[in-house]
Amino acid sequence: MTEDTADASREQGSQWYDGEAGPLVRPYAMTGGRTRPGPTGVRFDLIALVTLDPGGLPADGDPALGPEHHTLVDLCRTETQSVAELAAGADLAVGVIRVLLGDLLDLGCVTISRPVPPAQLPDERILREVIAGLRAL
Structure with a gap:
């Protein structure tokens, strides 16, 4: 220095x-010393998608939520975002984001969904055969 x-x-x-x-x-000051999301049981993978629930928006003066919670809500207002995008947008560590998202999920402010894993998607060959069959009609 x-x-x-x-x-x-x-x-x-x-x-x-x-x-x-x-x-x-x-970071521990932002999360109240917690290192894991609350008892929600939801895993916040980096690719988990976070959507704002319009019916559960927190009030601006809600004492249960800190400025970081409101930052996450503001980031989700325009579109669904992944946990990784929220961490980058809020300039916070992913561990902090997971704890804060757990709070928002418990309050009903956000919903979490996961993209469909590639193993569960239909085989490309089958899709091509379906397209060929539709074209033949």
């Missing part, structure tokens, strides 16, 4: 300020 950076840090009056990064908040 340079002397100028140290002086700027002291001017802010806190060790939780970095001259280049701004205020620092530890």
Whole structure:
């Protein structure tokens, strides 16, 4: 740390300020020390899709939700997003996103779905035969 950076840090009056990064908040502070989502039983894979439930939108002044929760809600307002996209958009660690999504899911603010695994999709050969059969009609 340079002397100028140290002086700027002291001017802010806190060790939780970095001259280049701004205020620092530890991930455990955002999640209340939790490392796993609540008792929902839902796995938040990186490709799990998060959709905002319009009937369960939280109030802006809801004390149960922090600013990070509201950031996730805002990111989901325009379109369904994956957990990985939310982590990138909110600039938070995936572990933090999973805990925050668990809170939102428990409150009924979001729904979680998974894309269909490739193993469960129909075989391409069968689809081509169906298309050929339809064209023959």
